[in-house]
Amino acid sequence: MIRVNEHYLKLQASYLFSDIARRVAAFQKAHPGKEIIKLGIGDVTRPLPPACVEAFHRAVDEMAAAESFRGYGPEQGYPFLREKIAREDFQRRGAPIEADEIFVSDGSKCDVANIQEIFAADVTVAIPDPVYPVYLDTNVMAGRTGAFADGRYAGVVYLDSTRENGYVPGLPGRDVDLIYLCFPNNPTGAVISRERLQAWVDYARERRALILYDAAYETFIRDERLPHSIFEIEGAREVAIEFRSFSKTAGFTGTRCAYTVVPKGCTAWTAAGEPHSVHALWLRRHTTKFNGVSYPVQRAAEAVYSPEGRAQCRERIDGYLRNAALIRREMTDLGYECIGGDHSPYLWVDTRMDSWAFFDLLLEKANVVCTPGVGFGRCGAGYVRISAFNDFEKVALAMERIRAALRGRA
Numbered sequence: 001m002i003r004v005n006e007h008y009l010k011l012q013a014s015y016l017f018s019d020i021a022r023r024v025a026a027f028q029k030a031h032p033g034k035e036i037i038k039l040g041i042g043d044v045t046r047p048l049p050p051a052c053v054e055a056f057h058r059a060v061d062e063m064a065a066a067e068s069f070r071g072y073g074p075e076q077g078y079p080f081l082r083e084k085i086a087r088e089d090f091q092r093r094g095a096p097i098e099a100d101e102i103f104v105s106d107g108s109k110c111d112v113a114n115i116q117e118i119f120a121a122d123v124t125v126a127i128p129d130p131v132y133p134v135y136l137d138t139n140v141m142a143g144r145t146g147a148f149a150d151g152r153y154a155g156v157v158y159l160d161s162t163r164e165n166g167y168v169p170g171l172p173g174r175d176v177d178l179i180y181l182c183f184p185n186n187p188t189g190a191v192i193s194r195e196r197l198q199a200w201v202d203y204a205r206e207r208r209a210l211i212l213y214d215a216a217y218e219t220f221i222r223d224e225r226l227p228h229s230i231f232e233i234e235g236a237r238e239v240a241i242e243f244r245s246f247s248k249t250a251g252f253t254g255t256r257c258a259y260t261v262v263p264k265g266c267t268a269w270t271a272a273g274e275p276h277s278v279h280a281l282w283l284r285r286h287t288t289k290f291n292g293v294s295y296p297v298q299r300a301a302e303a304v305y306s307p308e309g310r311a312q313c314r315e316r317i318d319g320y321l322r323n324a325a326l327i328r329r330e331m332t333d334l335g336y337e338c339i340g341g342d343h344s345p346y347l348w349v350d351t352r353m354d355s356w357a358f359f360d361l362l363l364e365k366a367n368v369v370c371t372p373g374v375g376f377g378r379c380g381a382g383y384v385r386i387s388a389f390n391d392f393e394k395v396a397l398a399m400e401r402i403r404a405a406l407r408g409r410a
């Protein structure tokens, strides 16, 4: 008799995006003439930068000719890309990362999902609330949690991000082994200072814990005092893994390319206390279960680092940040407290009412779609996430409508 992995049965069905789609469809059916503006999505809207498209085309042509055709590449990525990443994203910022510590993949989602399998099933996991749900669900699947009750899984140490702590969780009151952090944050848009990140690194070093640092939105950071990478922090090479993606940086959400940095200094231990290299474990896992990102996609990703590629990516991110600044200004003017949006495409708005009630209000009165914060965790109750991924004209129109609908309410 084939049996199921019963941990899967603990998973809560995520109704968030299907509930949103259902409510939007019902509204559209009832009001067929109304044009809805979506500020709910976590996907880019601008096309690939031309420098990436050209490199992509050239690489496809190489694949079409016998003398330049390539079959399987190195599982960890081609040296041309790994070397550029190490130099441009890390060494240039003073972060001591080498090319052989970079693992190129087809997305940060799978990397942050898969990494937990190299650690013991009984490690204690600390996960932020609100959160990008992949961290939590993959630990549920692996059996690291108990049942779900009152909006939380037993056995998980939740790191609350609230107004009181500036939406940057403080150190947990108890020992934890595996710590998920994400900055700039999805969904809140919060950023972390060097000092607070240093405190997390120090904590991990003292307790022989490991930090999984998701920097998918790193490219939105505009204040040079903020760390772009955890490896800018003293001691992080011993206790941190970082995830980066070309998805938001260069519009690769549909093209798929990302990378994970596993420094050779990271150690994990057996129950008997024998040390093992986390890099060696991840290399084994990656080369066993993954066969590399396609050659043309890696060439397209490499073009992000060319002068033209850099300028084109920058122009796109600046556009999203301009949208975010407008949303923030308008919501603040209307009397709503919000964070995010200055180094992030996301704004986290305190609605001072139920998240879903505010969602319905925006949909019905302004025909604008946002994302109810409660869908990202218990601490998101009363908040909504507004996304800046859209055209400026659409965002401006959405904010005009929101202003008319909400004036005097907050």
Ligand code: PLP
Residues within 6 Å of the ligand: 042, 106, 107, 108, 109, 110, 112, 132, 182, 186, 214, 216, 244, 245, 246, 247, 253, 257, 258
């Ligand atoms: N990490 C965070 C915080 C995200 O918001 C996302 C995508 O929205 C990802 C990772 C996944 O990125 P990728 O497209 O590289 O799988």
